[in-house]
Amino acid sequence: MPPLHDRLTRAAVGEDSSKPDHVGHRERLRLRFRKAGPDGLQDYELLELILFNAIPRRDVKPLAKALLRQFRTFADVIAAPRDQLLSVRVEQEGRPPLKATERVADEFAMIRAASLQFQMANVIDRPVISSWKDLLSYCRSTAAYEPIEQFRVLFLNNKNALIADERQQTGTINHTPVYPREVIKRAIALNAASIILLHNHPSGDPTPSRADIEMTKQIVAAARSVDIAVHDHLVIGRGETASFRSLGLL
Structure with missing residues (x-):
């Protein structure tokens, strides 16, 4: 449970103090993303937003940071082979390990597929000379x-x-x-x-x-x-x- 002064502060600003810490964090992070877009977030925070969908009731920040330590960059995390993703886990005392699951791998795969479809739309049926930069991308x-x-x-x-x-x-x-x-x-x-x-x-x-x-x-x-x-x-x-x-x- 959060410390008493944290719960009092949340009550003062109208937050539901009965919610676990990570619930409020998810709401705040989504709000920041809506207001500032991806440029307003760190790479590990962008990964958190994706992991929210795959791991619904855990604080996923430690896993996001572990993935970046393992694969170095946001793009490398998203493109990592499934078997390597599934090997990443964060031990947490008194709780089950926080792991990159099959659902996590599926989320990353869907992002890759969506990105390719988006970029393909910029080059298909277009002369390559006028869209060379898009083609290289x-x-x-x-x-x-x-x-x-x-x-x-x-x-x-x-x-x-x-x-x-x-x-x-x-x-x-x-x-x-x-x-x-x-x-x-x-x-x-x-x-x-x-x-x-x-x-x-x-x-x-x-x-x-x-x-x-x-x-x-x-x-x-x-x-x-x-x-x-x-x-x-x-x-x-x-x-x-x-x-x-x-x-x-x-």
Whole structure:
């Protein structure tokens, strides 16, 4: 129970002193968010707002802070693999441990899905030249936090508008097998006029490897044979993106 002077203070301002501490905290934090938006809250407080839905009757601040200690940033927490999330727990004397549950992992997954849908809406059916910044933001969201390499292809129509984004292959932590014939076969099936290649480096360093360069040459040659242009190959790291075209590799 809160100290007597805290309960008297709450009674003086009309708060219900019978409510547990965390209930009043949740109400106050939501009010701050409504008034100030996300810029008015610390990262752990934004995580608390999300955790409220998954853990309804506990003070979730210790868990929010534990998640940030484990994964370092808000974005890394939201993008953390489910099995790693479920391993986070905070021991509390006299109470059951406070844990990242399946419901917590579901909440984070829904936020990721909503974010991707929102960003996709900014780029789909729009010419990539006029929406390049939005396209890069979308690409980073899809790939930057993946724990293993994945190879994606953005398919464009004859007006350079995005018509599809598809994951072609998933590999290991530092390698993804890519088959140029399958990439071109899919481009033809979608009636794409051009493509943008995309893959991530889980290490965080987006510098293209020799294998990346050689694979890109093979895809460019295969695409040229059927009159499909390869506009770029983007390598996504944690904070940076490497462009083959900008690097003079394409």
